Amino acid sequence: MRPVIRNLLIFVIILGVIGGLIGLYMYNKKNPDLSKVKADYALQVSELVNEFNQDETSASAKYIDKVVEVTGPVASIETISDSTMNITLANVDQMSGVICTFHGIAQPSSNDIKEGEIITVRGVCSGMLMDVLLNDCVIAK
Amino acid sequence: MKTKVLMTAFIFLAFTLNAQKFMTKNGYIGFYSHTPMEDIKGDNNQVASILDASTGELVFQVLMKSFKFEKTLMEEHFNENYVESEKFPKSTFKGKITNLSDVDFSKTGSYKVKVDGELSIHGVTQNVSTPGEIEITEGGVNARSQFIIHPEDYKIEIPAIVRENIAKEISVTIDVKLAPMGN
Numbered sequence: 668m669r670p671v672i673r674n675l676l677i678f679v680i681i682l683g684v685i686g687g688l689i690g691l692y693m694y695n696k697k698n699p700d701l702s703k704v705k706a707d708y709a710l711q712v713s714e715l716v717n718e719f720n721q722d723e724t725s726a727s728a729k730y731i732d733k734v735v736e737v738t739g740p741v742a743s744i745e746t747i748s749d750s751t752m753n754i755t756l757a758n759v760d761q762m763s764g765v766i767c768t769f770h771g772i773a774q775p776s777s778n779d780i781k782e783g784e785i786i787t788v789r790g791v792c793s794g795m796l797m798d799v800l801l802n803d804c805v806i807a808k
Numbered sequence: 809m810k811t812k813v814l815m816t817a818f819i820f821l822a823f824t825l826n827a828q829k830f831m832t833k834n835g836y837i838g839f840y841s842h843t844p845m846e847d848i849k850g851d852n853n854q855v856a857s858i859l860d861a862s863t864g865e866l867v868f869q870v871l872m873k874s875f876k877f878e879k880t881l882m883e884e885h886f887n888e889n890y891v892e893s894e895k896f897p898k899s900t901f902k903g904k905i906t907n908l909s910d911v912d913f914s915k916t917g918s919y920k921v922k923v924d925g926e927l928s929i930h931g932v933t934q935n936v937s938t939p940g941e942i943e944i945t946e947g948g949v950n951a952r953s954q955f956i957i958h959p960e961d962y963k964i965e966i967p968a969i970v971r972e973n974i975a976k977e978i979s980v981t982i983d984v985k986l987a988p989m990g991n
Contacts, residue, residue: 693881694879694881695879696879696880696881697878697879697880698876698880698883699880727897731873732873745834747834747836747853748836751851751853753834753853753854755833755834766833766834766854768853768854768874768876770876793854793871793873793874794871794873794897795871796833796854796856796869796870796871796874796898797833797856797869798833800854800871800873800874802854802873802874802876803876
């Protein structure tokens with residue numbers, strides 16, 4: 668075999684292996700840990716809810732799939748399973764709030780958080796159903 | 809006179825509380841696809857649901873974007889290629905318990921129910937009929953069910969390249985804890 672062809676062959680094989688590894692990495696990629704991610708938007712619960720109430724279409728385009736950090740009073744804490752917990756942030760004078768779903772180790776201890784307490788949560792926005800919904804949440808310090 | 813007004817108000821209040829609507833915004837709906845190639849599971853813990861105990865009417869609503877997967881790529885494919893979440897952000901089930909008389913909402917316990925209704929996914933509405941379980945507890949009503957749906961019924965196209973990875977029959981699980989409304 669001519670050296671040029673051999674080298675080319677080795678190059679193609681290496682390229683294939685790298686491509687395969689990147690593919691495998693992409694395939695196995697998990698959702699990002701938001702404790703290390705900077706928020707795209709940071710605002711009050713009331714402001715986020717108002718934006719969706721005023722114009723759901725434009726608020727959806729702006730916030731869905733974005734990392735949003737919201738600050739507001741805890742209205743309820745619901746333990747759904749060992750691995751999942753929902754904390755609703757809402758103001759008493761508003762019909763809707765923000766429901767924040769926490770998974771696994773991102774779940775805060777329910778002893779640390781009390782109803783009425785003002786906290787800041789970072790999560791990925793899924794849009795608005797009856798409330799604005801955030802997923803993959805972490806407590807923002 | 810004053811007591812009479814007060815009594816009427818109280819009875820009215822008791823009656824409205826007794827109108828017996830139950831709801832949650834923290835329900836669970838999951839689906840599961842099993843093939844020899846791959847198991848795929850999507851979980852949604854932000855299900856809104858209302859049950860009217862006087863009529864047996866039952867409504868579930870979810871945002872498709874709230875389904876979470878083990879892998880980011882599954883979530884992307886689900887939202888972008890299959891259910892097209894941007895075009896069809898919500899999925900709704902509207903139905904009715906057909907054997908409502910078998911359920912005694914005033915007594916704690918488990919009751920087998922049959923639910924008929926319409927399920928809308930991906931902009932397509934299909935009739936669904938499924939057995940389920942209603943559990944009356946001190947705090948409210950728990951509702952559970954499991955049924956099979958076929959992606960093709962909802963015009964969800966699976967590209968040939970991943971056809972072996974996605975089951976033709978997707979198992980759907982519903983598990984919600986509803987609390988009395990008006991609290």
